[in-house]
Amino acid sequence: MSADLVLNASYEPLHRVSMEHAIRMLVRMVAVVEEVREGQTFGPWPRPKGLRLVRYLVMRWRYRHTPTCTKEAVKARDRMCAYCLDPAETIDHLIPRSRGGLVTWTNTVAACRGCNHRKGNRTPAEAGMRLLITPVAPS
Incomplete structure (x- = not known):
C-alpha cells in the first residue's frame, strides 16, 4: 500500500494516509483529488497521489510555543x-x-x-x- 499525501485547503502538507483512508475521505467529500496516478482508478475516481481538504484545518499544535505538560x-x-x-x-x-x-x-x-x-x-x-x-x- 502506498501512502497518499494530504494537503490542507491552503495547500500546506499535513500528513500521509493509506489508500483506504483516502477513499473514505473522498466518499465523505472532505477532500478532493489534487494529483492522480496516471492510468490507475478505483471506482469512479482516479487513484490519487495527493488529496486536498475542502475546509481549512487549523493546526494549533504546530504553533504551540512550549511542549505539552505530561x-x-x-x-x-x-x-x-x-x-x-x-x-x-x-x-x-x-x-x-x-x-x-x-x-x-x-x-x-x-x-x-x-x-x-x-x-x-x-x-x-x-x-x-x-x-x-x-x-x-x-x-
Missing part, C-alpha cells in the same frame, strides 16, 4: 524528587488540584512517593517542605 515530561525534566533529591516516581502539584491548581510546567514537580504523601493536600509552605528544584517550562 507526567512523563515532568519526570524527565526533573529526574529526581524536588524535595529530597531521591529518584522521582510520581509528580506533585505545588498548588493542589483540589484548590484549583492546574497541570502546568510551573505548578508541577517530580517527587518520590514518600514526599508526595507527606506533603498531601497542602502547599509546600504549609507542609514545611522546601523545594530544591525550581519548576520552569522547557523551551
Whole structure:
C-alpha cells in the first residue's frame, strides 16, 4: 500500500494516509483529488497521489510555543524528587488540584512517593517542605 499525501485547503502538507483512508475521505467529500496516478482508478475516481481538504484545518499544535505538560515530561525534566533529591516516581502539584491548581510546567514537580504523601493536600509552605528544584517550562 502506498501512502497518499494530504494537503490542507491552503495547500500546506499535513500528513500521509493509506489508500483506504483516502477513499473514505473522498466518499465523505472532505477532500478532493489534487494529483492522480496516471492510468490507475478505483471506482469512479482516479487513484490519487495527493488529496486536498475542502475546509481549512487549523493546526494549533504546530504553533504551540512550549511542549505539552505530561507526567512523563515532568519526570524527565526533573529526574529526581524536588524535595529530597531521591529518584522521582510520581509528580506533585505545588498548588493542589483540589484548590484549583492546574497541570502546568510551573505548578508541577517530580517527587518520590514518600514526599508526595507527606506533603498531601497542602502547599509546600504549609507542609514545611522546601523545594530544591525550581519548576520552569522547557523551551
